[in-house]
Amino acid sequence: MIVGEKMTAITGSAQSAVGRRLGRSGLDLTVEACLAAIADAGLEVKDIDGLSTWPGFAEQPPGFSPVGAPELKEALRLKLNWHAGVSEAPGQFGSIFNAVGAITAGFCRHVLCFRVLTESSSAGKASVMGQGERVDGWSKYMVPFNALSAANWTALFAQKHFDCYGTTREQLAQIAINGRKNAALNPKAIYRDPLSLDEYMESRMISSPLCLYDCDVPVDGATAVIVSHIDAAADLRRPPLRIEAIGSAHNSRYSWFQFDDLATQALRDAAQMMWQRTDLKPADVDVAELYDGFSFICLDWLEQLGFCPVGEGGRFIEGGERIALDGELPLNTNGGHLSAGRTHGFGLLHEACVQLWGEGGARQVGGDPKVAAVSAGGGPLGGCMLVTSD
Amino acid sequence: MTRTLPVVNEDEVLFWKGGADGKLHFPQCRQCQYIVHPPAPVCPQCYGRELGETTVSGEGTVATFTINYQPWVPDMQVPFTIAIVALNEQDDLRLMTNIVNIPPEKVEIGMRVSVVFEVCDEDIYLPLFEPMKVSV
Numbered sequence: 193m194i195v196g197e198k199m200t201a202i203t204g205s206a207q208s209a210v211g212r213r214l215g216r217s218g219l220d221l222t223v224e225a226c227l228a229a230i231a232d233a234g235l236e237v238k239d240i241d242g243l244s245t246w247p248g249f250a251e252q253p254p255g256f257s258p259v260g261a262p263e264l265k266e267a268l269r270l271k272l273n274w275h276a277g278v279s280e281a282p283g284q285f286g287s288i289f290n291a292v293g294a295i296t297a298g299f300c301r302h303v304l305c306f307r308v309l310t311e312s313s314s315a316g317k318a319s320v321m322g323q324g325e326r327v328d329g330w331s332k333y334m335v336p337f338n339a340l341s342a343a344n345w346t347a348l349f350a351q352k353h354f355d356c357y358g359t360t361r362e363q364l365a366q367i368a369i370n371g372r373k374n375a376a377l378n379p380k381a382i383y384r385d386p387l388s389l390d391e392y393m394e395s396r397m398i399s400s401p402l403c404l405y406d407c408d409v410p411v412d413g414a415t416a417v418i419v420s421h422i423d424a425a426a427d428l429r430r431p432p433l434r435i436e437a438i439g440s441a442h443n444s445r446y447s448w449f450q451f452d453d454l455a456t457q458a459l460r461d462a463a464q465m466m467w468q469r470t471d472l473k474p475a476d477v478d479v480a481e482l483y484d485g486f487s488f489i490c491l492d493w494l495e496q497l498g499f500c501p502v503g504e505g506g507r508f509i510e511g512g513e514r515i516a517l518d519g520e521l522p523l524n525t526n527g528g529h530l531s532a533g534r535t536h537g538f539g540l541l542h543e544a545c546v547q548l549w550g551e552g553g554a555r556q557v558g559g560d561p562k563v564a565a566v567s568a569g570g571g572p573l574g575g576c577m578l579v580t581s582d
Numbered sequence: 583m584t585r586t587l588p589v590v591n592e593d594e595v596l597f598w599k600g601g602a603d604g605k606l607h608f609p610q611c612r613q614c615q616y617i618v619h620p621p622a623p624v625c626p627q628c629y630g631r632e633l634g635e636t637t638v639s640g641e642g643t644v645a646t647f648t649i650n651y652q653p654w655v656p657d658m659q660v661p662f663t664i665a666i667v668a669l670n671e672q673d674d675l676r677l678m679t680n681i682v683n684i685p686p687e688k689v690e691i692g693m694r695v696s697v698v699f700e701v702c703d704e705d706i707y708l709p710l711f712e713p714m715k716v717s718v
Contacts (some may be wrong), residue, residue, distance in 0.1 A: 328589040336708055337679050402648075566664070
């Protein structure tokens with residue numbers, strides 16, 4: 193099997209300021225992250241010959257994607273062999289997968305990939321669907337029933353999982369509590385005060401069984417990574433982080449309510465594909481940065497990536513020891529989306545790089561981690577990667 | 583309750599407006615009898631392009647549900663129940679919908695339900711579901 197991604201590596205990674213209502217433009221944040229990522233790799237702007245982003249500029253929902261590839265190209269006057277800003281892809285890492293394709297096809301050598309959100313500044317114009325006069329497209333079979341938020345759609349999967357496998361709120365709470373513990377060690381995290389199980393259990397329901405602490409926090413912030421051809425990565429500033437395997441498969445219905453198994457999501461297929469493209473096994477993973485836009489999605493990724501049997505996720509995370517910073521599978525070491533903010537998968541990818549480069553500071557995973565599993569997306573979106581420092 | 587209604591294109595009239603007669607209507611492949619939802623101008627099983635029309639019993643089972651407590655938009659009356667209902671006629675024939683005429687906390691996975699239509703503007707009939715009446 194040709195595994196083209198093995199010919200690519202992440203050579204630089206950076207994040208802008210991340211916070212609530214920063215009062216800065218999306219382009220300003222994007223430029224900050226991108227210039228920092230280019231410098232992090234030891235490259236210059238003129239070395240960038242590819243540009244990739246997901247989902248590209250989007251007017252709606254407000255703050256969801258305020259900058260597309262053309263705006264950044266213009267701002268930095270990039271000379272590009274290839275660029276793409278596309279929303280229809282297997283999740284938020286679609287931009288990375290596209291970059292890998294462009295590099296292995298020989299279009300370019302160093303692709304700048306970014307994701308920017310200004311959803312905090314845009315709050316009040318709530319990031320829910322169906323705010324126009326009529327709804328069309330993929331959400332038209334949900335919005336008329338006032339299923340307006342991804343919280344509702346994800347809650348349906350969570351309730352099914354609870355029903356099928358006996359998963360409990362006390363168990364699911366550990367995703368949020370673990371994230372908060374790690375966030376306390378991350379100066380850039382949004383919520384850093386400890387979260388107790390009692391506080392979680394007593395918090396306001398949003399869409400049962402998901403409560404307030406099961407939902408991530410919208411922020412303003414940009415993240416950028418440089419994906420390079422392995423041959424162009426050797427003499428740069430940092431040891432390259434090779435992309436060992438990608439999972440981008442989607443084999444069932446493209447829908448929040450028609451997926452064949454309602455106790456999981458499209459991420460199941462992505463996870464399966466990833467392990468087919470590597471000799472590594474779940475036990476080889478030293479750190480896991482798994483999408484937690486909602487806590488349940490993270491639990492689902494844990495199971496489908498094989499860190500525990502399907503249906504056993506609740507029991508696997510119970511008590512929180514296994515997923516703690518000093519546990520067998522340190523999870524979402526920056527606080528995840530729940531406590532460090534909704535950077536849409538890219539914050540997790542950045543954190544994986546930080547950990548593999550050994551720069552996690554107070555939250556650095558011990559034992560010199562070499563393999564990170566990173567994922568993004570829920571519902572019909574799902575994509576994942578193994579990134580290695582070997 | 584205030585609702586945002588769908589744009590109804592040529593393939594979808596049957597589903598969104600067919601409820602005027604109190605029944606759920608779907609496109610059905612003339613060749614293999616597969617019921618196609620959401621409506622599409624092709625059968626995804628046999629790729630037949632000749633689609634007819636079928637009505638179903640309107641009865642099904644709550645596959646999963648959530649009680650929404652968050653007023654996402656002004657004037658949203660909460661709590662209410664959002665569910666995925668699997669219809670009796672075909673394993674993968676499901677709708678996202680609301681369960682009505684029952685307090686949200688009484689809704690359970692596996693509950694048997696039947697369709698009831700909410701009439702909206704422009705002759706759109708939204709298929710909602712209520713618990714099956716117990717027959718004597």
